[in-house]
Amino acid sequence: MFHSLSNQVSYLVGRGVGGAQPNISQGIIKSLAIPLPPLNLQRRFAAIVESVEEQKGRQRAHLAELDTLFASLQSRAFRGDL
Numbered sequence: 001m002f003h004s005l006s007n008q009v010s011y012l013v014g015r016g017v018g019g020a021q022p023n024i025s026q027g028i029i030k031s032l033a034i035p036l037p038p039l040n041l042q043r044r045f046a047a048i049v050e051s052v053e054e055q056k057g058r059q060r061a062h063l064a065e066l067d068t069l070f071a072s073l074q075s076r077a078f079r080g081d082l
Contacts, residue, residue, distance in 0.1 A: 012028065
């Protein structure tokens with residue numbers, strides 16, 4: 001139905017009813033075509049997101065380990081053990 005997001009926005013703005021704050025009915029919203037990427041691209045995106053989340057988890061674990069090591073080093077330095 002629409003070829004771009006700007007066309008959909010224009011469509012919605014033109015259909016809004018009301019004064020200062022136009023209302024858009026559920027029927028208008030239901031009539032919108034929501035573009036979906038092909039399933040293979042959705043799966044590829046999901047795999048990339050999963051990989052990034054795993055990397056973030058590993059980085060958080062490394063950061064926690066570094067914080068622990070720094071706290072230990074700081075403690076030893078203040079006690080005069082270094």
